[in-house]
Amino acid sequence: xxxxxxxxxxxxxxDRGGNFAxxxxxxxxxxxxxxxxxxxxxxxxxxxxxxxxxxxxxxLAGGKxxxxxxxxxxQAEATRFITAYADTTPANLSYTITASGRTLSVNLTGAVxxxxxxxxxxxxxxxxxxxxxxxxxxxxxxxLTPTQAQGWYYKVITIRVVRPNSTxxxxxxxxxxxxxxxxxxxxxxxxxxxxxxxxLGQYTKLVLQMDVKxxxxxxxxxxxxxxxxxxxxxxxxxAGTKYDLMLRTDDPSTSNYLFVDGSELPKGVTLPIENYFGxxxxxxxxxxxxxxxxxxxxxxxxxxxxxxxxxxxxRLTN
Numbered sequence: 001x002x003x004x005x006x007x008x009x010x011x012x013x014x015d016r017g018g019n020f021a022x023x024x025x026x027x028x029x030x031x032x033x034x035x036x037x038x039x040x041x042x043x044x045x046x047x048x049x050x051x052x053x054x055x056x057x058x059x060l061a062g063g064k065x066x067x068x069x070x071x072x073x074x075q076a077e078a079t080r081f082i083t084a085y086a087d088t089t090p091a092n093l094s095y096t097i098t099a100s101g102r103t104l105s106v107n108l109t110g111a112v113x114x115x116x117x118x119x120x121x122x123x124x125x126x127x128x129x130x131x132x133x134x135x136x137x138x139x140x141x142x143x144l145t146p147t148q149a150q151g152w153y154y155k156v157i158t159i160r161v162v163r164p165n166s167t168x169x170x171x172x173x174x175x176x177x178x179x180x181x182x183x184x185x186x187x188x189x190x191x192x193x194x195x196x197x198x199x200l201g202q203y204t205k206l207v208l209q210m211d212v213k214x215x216x217x218x219x220x221x222x223x224x225x226x227x228x229x230x231x232x233x234x235x236x237x238x239a240g241t242k243y244d245l246m247l248r249t250d251d252p253s254t255s256n257y258l259f260v261d262g263s264e265l266p267k268g269v270t271l272p273i274e275n276y277f278g279x280x281x282x283x284x285x286x287x288x289x290x291x292x293x294x295x296x297x298x299x300x301x302x303x304x305x306x307x308x309x310x311x312x313x314x315r316l317t318n
């Protein structure tokens with residue numbers, strides 16, 4: 001049946017220009033929306049990256065002074081950082097600054113206006129970021145207390161600190177061990193100067209040094225062992241004039257000589273000794289003098305009181 005309707009359909013099918021124009025009109029809107037979505041989302045991602053950097057900076061700024069008790073001061077510091085970059089953030093930016101324990105959290109949210117996506121009634125893209133920072137507690141008063149020394153070797157342990165604005169080591173305490181018998185794997189007398197707990201004062205570095213003389217007697221003397229295994233120190237021209245071994249807690253080649261709360265440290269550790277005590281409870285340290293690992297030779301406790309934070313060590317935790 002050759003009706004007017006079918007003749008019209010055939011003419012439309014033969015009209016290539018008309019078909020292309022029609023198809024173009026049909027897909028123009030979704031194409032524009034897709035292109036606009038890509039452009040606008042790229043802009044939102046760029047703004048989110050910028051917002052994350054601001055959140056990180058604000059968390060570090062507030063976390064540098066936050067000690068777990070001064071939230072208002074930390075919030076004010078973080079807010080100052082955020083407002084300093086207000087001209088680079090969405091106009092409708094909102095933020096919260098909260099804390100949990102010693103960790104400060106900064107959350108920023110905003111809506112980035114769109115341009116091309118408005119053709120499909122999407123006027124903005126919501127973005128949000130979060131950052132957390134904490135500063136470790138800073139020991140204000142550190143006390144080291146020698147408790148025991150033993151073994152066959154004579155040894156002198158010096159407790160050394162580097163004061164602020166200085167590079168020189170200052171000896172704040174000396175412990176001398178003199179073996180008196182080889183019984184029970186070596187026993188003797190320990191003398192500490194000053195006696196009792198040693199308060200270290202303000203310092204930027206703490207290191208212990210152990211000088212060891214293998215024959216059991218100090219410089220300038222040599223040992224003789226009696227029938228009862230007692231150690232006698234005699235002045236002789238041939239007596240040793242130097243120590244046989246020097247150990248330091250900042251030497252990674254012998255870091256495994258130190259035991260913290262019963263656990264031997266691994267060899268190659270370069271962390272300062274301060275990293276092995278905190279602000280909660282006293283630690284028990286034991287130091288091996290190199291003669292054997294079945295038992296250690298110098299024992300001490302180390303404790304600290306903390307009422308401030310180490311702002312220079314603030315770090316992001318999220």
